[in-house]
Amino acid sequence: MTSTRVAVIGGGRNCEHEVSLASAAAVADTLERAGYDAVRLTIDPAGVWRDREDRPIALAGAVHALRSCAVAFPMLHGPHGEDGTLAALCDLADVPWVGSPLGAGALGMDKWATKLVAGALGIATAPGRLLTRAGADAYTFTHPVVVKPVAAGSSLGVTLVRDAAGLGPALDAAFAHDARVLVEDLVTGREIDVAVLGRRDGSRVVAPALEIVVPDGEIFDHAAKYGGAPDFRIPAPLDEADRKDLERAAVGMYDALGCAGVARVDFFLTAQGPVLNEVNTTPGFTAQSQVPRMFAATGMSFAALLDLLVRDALPA
Incomplete structure (x- = not known):
């Protein structure tokens, strides 16, 4: 048990506000059950910071709350959050945080820039x-x-x-x-997600890959993600050569972008090999989201994954 204070930030001024709220609530609830002191902060759709009681606290109040914590756990998906915005704020406030730094978030959020990085590594992307x-x-x-x-x-x-x-x-x-x-x-191939976890010692942990099964000729769009129960297969049935190619490409993108914490790298697996789709530096983080389910396949619980991320983010 620990009384470490963790600022869990959810919401955000973007189209993924509700998804971010769900991730933040799951993280805060799980950390609290593990004995952490979760300080819940929310950014509403207008960009106003709010405390646990939903009272507006303005940016100065948010920085004060962040500085009262040992570490921040940003759970904002999309622009004005995942794109490095919150990482920059934490950096300026001198508060350690879980996840990638500004540069990695900005590059990962920009799908065009991500394609350019992949091209420099020799990783295929869709024309x-x-x-x-x-x-x-x-x-x-x-x-x-x-x-x-x-x-x-x-x-x-x-x-x-x-x-x-x-x-x-x-x-x-x-x-x-x-x-x-x-x-x-349009790329024809199997949709395979790979989660990469960077540890403090510089090692990389790759979870078992996940396959998203979609009907022939369809794509995994917003309706498919949130309109029902997606068909995930974990671990994805892969031969050894394909598994190694996917893991090599995922770790290559993680390192080239400068990611930290955990990131999800999404591919299409074609007859010619992996084709990068996108990189998520702040992936969905409820217990039923892809990344936690991928690590659960290794025997690591959602609580254990969160604990590891927090401990690795704390100053040595």
Whole structure:
């Protein structure tokens, strides 16, 4: 048992507010059952910081609360959180935190930048184009594509476009979440997630891979993620060569981006090998989310995973 104070931050000023609240509540509840003193902080949709009683405390009050804790546990998914914003605040406030630093969060959130990093490592990605509102009219549909915001999460604004008529609405849906949009070729392959945990001693722990089973010709979009019970297979049935290729690529991306704590690296496994989809530096973190379930397959409970992350974030 420990009385270590941990600031658990949820919510956020973005489209993933509710998902972030769920992750933060699960983390805080589990830490409290393990004996930690969880200091619950929330950022509401307007960007106002609030305390456990839902009272507004402003940024100065939030910094004061953070500094009263031994470590912060940011659980904001998406922009204004996962993109390194909270890591930068913790860094400036001189409060250790669980998770990746500013640079890794910013690069991981930016799907176009992530593709460039992958290319430098020789890791395949789907061929794609970066569009802005000003240049979107010049894009001509020629084959099935996936349209997505460059910097958003939970598959919001992501659309599989099968014909020219669907392109305009798909672009509008993506531009509703970001000023930049990525149009990628549709990749045919198995959807495989790999979780990488970086330890304080520099070692890397890779959990058993997870396969997301989706119907043929479909994608794992927001409705599939949150509209029912996703079909996850853990561990993913993989031969040894594919497993090693996926793990090598996942650790390569983790290190090249400069990640810390735990990150989820998502791939399509094709006949030609792994194709990187995206990197999540603050993945979903309820007991039923992918990453905790992947580590549970090793025998590590949700509580044990959280305890390890907190202890590794504390000053040596």
